[in-house]
Amino acid sequence: MASGVFVTGTDTEIGKTWTSVGLIAAFQDRGETVVGMKPISAGCEITAGGLRNDDAVHLQRAGSVPMAYERVNPYAFEPPVSPHVAAARAGVTIDLRRIVSAYRQLASEVDRVVVEGAGGWHAPLGAAITVADMARALELPVIMVVGLRLGCLNHALLTARAIEEDGLELAGWVANELTPDMAAAAENVHHLSEQLKAPLLGVVPYLREFDPRRIAAALDVGMLSR
Incomplete structure (x- = not known):
């Protein structure tokens, strides 16, 4: 069975997907076969092949x-x-058992699976389940993406605390530069490095266009225990 990681973030739109693709490329550079998984998505386009x-x-x-x-x-x-609103509108109840089964099938075919969450750690997926419950069901170590912007210190420290309190391992975190000119970005990263127990896997530079190779180059996945 493959090793897996669960990628969460301090909020929505802070770079989880770009970081996840960068992680896939970084693991591949180490000779691993890797696939990505996004168990739940909202905001889909209707295509000939489906959503x-x-x-x-x-x-x-x-x-x-x-x-x-x-x-x-x-x-x-x-x-x-x-996601909980989108599911309700579609008349669908998100079943964590289905997600776990889909993950295990992927994991049986490759060395590693990078699973991207939806929104932040406590984003609701239904009346009584959240992203945290999905991560717990998958029993995966967590990588936290911190979007560098005003307020990120509070969001990062609260998210890290929530992950620990939910009984999961925060295996590492990634700082993602959302703008080219955030004031005191380096100082924010330094403060979090001192406060968080998990290692900083890298600082992803501000990118105007999607560039998996540059993201992978910024990440040190060797710091993750297998």
């Missing part, structure tokens, strides 16, 4: 071996709203 989410497509294309889209993204919803 497609841009983030999930990036993960699908980055994989070492071809995977049907539905295996990468088991739950896909059209409206760009919170």
Whole structure:
């Protein structure tokens, strides 16, 4: 069975997908076969092949071996709203057992699976389940993406505490530069490095365009225990 990691973030739109694709490339550079998985996506386009989410497509294309889209993204919803709202509108109840089963099937075929969450750590997936519950069901170590912007210190420290309190391992964190000119970015990264127990895997520079190779070059996945 493959090793896996679960990628979460301090908020939505802070670079989870780009970081996840960078992690896939970085693991591949170490000789591993790797695939990505986004169990739940909201904000999908209707295509001839069915609903497609841009983030999930990036993960699908980055994989070492071809995977049907539905295996990468088991739950896909059209409206760009919170997953629990999108699921309710579609008349769907998100079943964590289905996600775990899909993950295990992927994990049986490769060396590693990079699983991207949805939104932040406590984003709701239904009336009584959150992203945290999905990560717990998968029993994976967590990588936290910190979007560098005003307020990120509080968001990062609260998220890290929540991950620990939920009984999961924060295996590492990634600082992602969301703008080219954030004030005191280096000082923020330094402060988090002192406060967080998990290692800093890298600082992803501000990129105007998606560039998996540059993201992978910024990450040190060798710091992760297998």
